[in-house]
Amino acid sequence: MPVADENLLDSFWAVARRLRHLSRDALAPWDVAPSQSRALGMLRRHGQLRLGELSERLHIVPRSATEVVDGLQERGWCVRQPDPADRRATVVTLTDAGRELSEAIRAAQLEQADKFFAVLTHEERAELAATLGRLLRAEEGASLTFDRASEDRGQ
Template sequence: MPSPEPTVSTSNLAEQLVRLTRRMHRAQKHHLEHLDIAFTPAQSRLLRIVDHYRDTPPRMADLAERLEVVPRAVTTLVDALEANGAVRRVPDPANRRVVRIELTDTGRSTLRALRSARRAAAEEILAPLTADQREILGGLLSTLVDGPGVPH
């Protein structure tokens, strides 16, 4: 017996995911307005990645690989974040020709504000869901994010 047709089309789900992502970005931006923080999603992601390297600050090449972009794109992002005082370029102590990127105190406080705004935006968006629905949604999202079929 053939499986039943899904009640929601894949294209409709795709559109809903895009709309939800946009809504999340708008809500996060709203929660940051009073802080006068204006970072792009790509800059925010770069800050999170730099913070991930706790022991040794990453090289530009490490960042390009993690962001899956060409090194020139990372240079542009780092330039903007450096101009805002969020990161700084530092020479590698083992090889002075290698430049590493580290968070500044401003970058760390900006990252805390970004995370707080993201949590507040998520709370706002998830407010209509019950605890059980949030649990189910979390499991579904984990399956989609971590599942097979899409290169990371």
């Protein structure tokens, strides 16, 4: 591996670790796990979701999504209801308390991110966001290609 790529990789992982720590710090006042925070955010952005949709959007297996939703429901942050379009399916919706919590968490995370990225100019932030978005889109395209190839082989 070229030294420049190795330095890039090391720097990337160091930044990712730091952001994970900052995110955990932002969640501490509410005693919310990162997986629960991600689910709250997804439900805040999309309204109600079927459990299967939630697991797909969070990139977790359905059983894990069920466990996350169980934890949220036990704390009164979401409810499960029959899907009006398909009574066999269940949709998950935030309660008012869950929506308020999700908004408070998002505000705390944005505040942490603003402090972390304060060393960058507005233009540098925009460029970084564009570059990371490009990497994600390229990776998602590769994943889709791999998934389709696996389906073609019957895997």
